[in-house]
Amino acid sequence: MSDKQIAVDGISKGFGALSVVDQVSFDVRDGEFVAIVGPSGCGKSTLLNIIAGFERPDRGAVWIDGVKVASPSRNGIMISQHGSVFPWLTVQDNVMFGLTGTDQSERMALAHRYIEMVGLSGFEKAYPHELSGGMLKRVELARAFVVKPEILYMDEPFSALDALMSLRMQSELRRILEEERHTVLLITHDVEEAIFLADRILVLSPRPTTIQTRFQVDLPHPRKLSDPKAQSLREDILKELGL
């Protein structure tokens, strides 16, 4: 066994005559944060859905810890743009949704810890419709972190938030990842978000999507986007995207 946790091996996917993903292969190491950047409509989400097990590839396969992916698993939790916090459950019940185990007080304590970690103490009994978009994201993060998945799949997680809140959530996510080690696969169209968060950035081509370029981000955290190195990296990535 090597140290690669996710192995994406030549996956292709089409819908009818339309080829969306074409022969994509890459590896993600345990604990690595990989961002995938691409133009909108290029099949980024399809790619991530295949890796997370929600969709089947037409060809190729995804291996996680050496096991072929056939269905979604609680080992890899998806966080998507529009969120999937259950509106009929309180914050606390949402966070406890994925928790198994019979000891109620233990589950409560775990939920409490993660609610605190995402900064939502005092909102345990609130319903999602009483919360702001940023707070909903925090609930979703807590619900994912609490089951201790090895992998987080993030599909444009903060793009429905306003610019300020998006930046705030990025640094919150970075802070939590310092405490809790996870492998993260992030899909985004926000180049700066990718540079701020990721260890490695893959740039996708337009549809049918392939990996066009790979960038290593060798900058210490917390990163500053005003850093000249970050700026030149940004220029390079934007050039790849045709801008």
Next chain:
Amino acid sequence: MRQIDSKLMRVLPPALLIALLTAIWWIVVANSDSPIFPTPGQVASGAWALAQDGTLWQHIEASLFRVEIGFGLAFLVAVPLGLWMGWVSSAFFTLNPLFQMLRPISPIAWIPVAILWFGVGDFSPIFLIFISSVFPMMVQTTMGVRTIDRRYLRAAANFGVSRWVLFRRVVIPAVLPEIIVGMRIGLGVAWLVVVAAEMIALNSGLGYLIMDSRNAGNRYDLVIASMIIIGVIGLLLDGATRLLEGLDTVKWRYVR
């Protein structure tokens, strides 16, 4: 202060409208000196007399009882069946065409069949209420399940919960608002139909009261009084079902 004002503004205009219509009715009838059609005053005193000797309450009770049983049975059948049809595609494709064909048949058309099967006792109107309210509730529940936002089902699948947990904590609560809408529609139809059903035979209920008042010497004051009472009770029934919309677990569906 402003809150009181806004409450007042919601009650005052409809009250004024009703008062205005009553006044017009009174003036028109008084000026036409129709021997049969009553003034609002005659309607009120007719209703008062009925309320005093207790027959009005007996009729209301009889109608409500039939609605309770018929609607209750329909609910017990419609919700499980609707959940099943919404969840299992083969059940939907098998049963839906049949139900869609039965649904547009007016409950009134079932009256002869009901009399044949159940005679003229309480069972006929109960059956008619059942027939009329079971379909809207079932269709609403089925559609509710079939339109559950996929991201919630995906999230549940992601956490690998059991089918039972999925059903109890995701499917049922997601459909609950639709079920409540179905209940409102079903109860509304049930109340419409009980009155129609009671006009046929029987000797109790608000529908019977209307026909009996007309047949027993053109007591149109009681006919109109019964109509108004039916309207008010219908409003109260709907208001009672709407209270369900205030439940914490369904509020999300009604707030924007």
